[in-house]
Each structure stands twice: as structure tokens, then as C-alpha cells.
Amino acid sequence: MDLTIRNVSKTYANGTQALRNVSLTIPPGMYGLLGPNGAGKSTLMRILATLQEPDTGEIHLGGIDVVRQKHELRGTLGYLPQEFGVYPNMRAEELLDYFALLEGIRGRLARREVVERLLRQTNLWDMRRQKLGGFSGGMRQRFGVAVALLGNPRLMIVDEPTAGLDPAERVRFLNLLSELGENSVVLLSTHIVEDVEELCTHMAVVNRGEILLEGEPLREVQAL
Ligand code: ADP
Numbered sequence: 001m002d003l004t005i006r007n008v009s010k011t012y013a014n015g016t017q018a019l020r021n022v023s024l025t026i027p028p029g030m031y032g033l034l035g036p037n038g039a040g041k042s043t044l045m046r047i048l049a050t051l052q053e054p055d056t057g058e059i060h061l062g063g064i065d066v067v068r069q070k071h072e073l074r075g076t077l078g079y080l081p082q083e084f085g086v087y088p089n090m091r092a093e094e095l096l097d098y099f100a101l102l103e104g105i106r107g108r109l110a111r112r113e114v115v116e117r118l119l120r121q122t123n124l125w126d127m128r129r130q131k132l133g134g135f136s137g138g139m140r141q142r143f144g145v146a147v148a149l150l151g152n153p154r155l156m157i158v159d160e161p162t163a164g165l166d167p168a169e170r171v172r173f174l175n176l177l178s179e180l181g182e183n184s185v186v187l188l189s190t191h192i193v194e195d196v197e198e199l200c201t202h203m204a205v206v207n208r209g210e211i212l213l214e215g216e217p218l219r220e221v222q223a224l
């Protein structure tokens, strides 16, 4: 099921034109949105996550109108913002359990199962009793993925996840993302060419709010 973006534009109140007539067709799998700082990536990500509205344009995921049917989309959305804020005094296991409860998983045992599966999947099981305040940037990002996965998202939005990570954490994080791309749309925004090259089956390059090119990473990156 594709995510289709048609003629989306967004101008901020101060006159900054963040997106100009953006159109993209994003198939299931790992999709990279590559561009420098200020290109408009976060704006597009926030619009797709229904946290902002475009001035004009249409966005659909399967039968869902992303702009007008926010609630339908939110039920099937995973969003990892650029800076995933956590509660420093809570333990990983405790906070994930809390988010699972908010997600509507009522039974204690059911929650325990889900929490364990997600903490293992994100390689955080051994850290489950540690306080989030002591987590490294990479650990926090992986925790953010665990939270995002609670809702079994069909659309996963990951905004500049590797920016602050050391090389080992970055590889670990990218490997985790690549496992997610198997049955949903995973949209990764980044200014790092290698993130897209190593991971994505499709990509677009955005600059000054415009799509410069769209295609398959190997071919397009070589042409840059
Ligand atoms: P990045 O370039 O790393 O994506 P941003 O420039 O988007 O970071 O800035 C991060 C935050 O600051 C966002 O919440 C964004 O909405 C806000 N922001 C960015 N530029 C402006 C601006 N010119 N005026 C007001 N808020 C801004």
C-alpha cells in the first residue's frame, strides 16, 4: 500500500516557504528523504504525522486521507521525532509499560509480553531496569522505536535519527530500522547520504522545499 503525496505546499506564518508543490509516491519498505538542514524534511514529516497541516495538497495512505482523517491515520502511525523526549527518572520497562497501557493494552500479562518483545527487538532488554536519564543517544533512539512500534504501525516516520549517534550506534540503529521495512512504509529523513545508500530501496532528494529527484539510491547517489 503506497503513501501518496500530491502537490503539498506549506508556508510558515513568517513567510518561510518550507514546502513547494511536493509530490511523491512512497511504496512499502525503506524510503529515504535526503536533504540538507532547512530543506523542509521535518516539515514534511510533521505533516505526515498529522502534527501540522499543509496549506494545499493531498496525502493518502491506502484508503486513508492523511490530512482529513487524522484519527484513522494515528491508529496506524509510528512517529519518532528528531528529539525523542523521555522522562529521565523512569525505567525503560516502566515507561514502555505505561505507553502500552495508553495504547489500550489492558491486561498486565499481555503488556508484559509486548514490552519484553519490543525491548528485545530493540536490544534494550538488558537495560530494562535502568533509568532513561542514563541512556545514550542511541539507546534513547532505540527506545523511541520501541514506543513507536507499540501501535503496529503501517506507516513509520523517523526524522533524522542518526544525527547524534556514534558510528557503532548508528549501524545498530540502521539495522533495527531495516527489519521494520518488511511490512510497512518506513520513511527516514536524513542529511547523511550513506544512511540512504545502505538502507533504502527508494529515495528522494529535497532542497529548499522542492523535490530535486526521486528514484533508487544507487543510481541517484552516483549521479549527485
Ligand atoms: P532542523 O533544521 O534540524 O530540522 P529546525 O530548523 O526545523 O531544525 O528547528 C527545530 C524547531 O524550531 C522546530 O520545532 C521548528 O518548528 C522550529 N523552527 C525552525 N525554524 C524556525 C523559524 N524560522 N521560526 C520559528 N520556529 C522555527
Ligand code: ADP
Binding pocket: 012, 013, 014, 016, 017, 018, 035, 036, 037, 038, 039, 040, 041, 042, 043, 044
Ligand atoms: P529540515 O528538517 O530539512 O531541516 P525544516 O522542515 O525544519 O527543514 O525547515 C524548513 C524551513 O522552514 C527552514 O527554513 C526552517 O527554518 C523553516 N521552519 C521550520 N519550522 C518553522 C516554524 N515553525 N516557523 C517558521 N519557519 C520554520
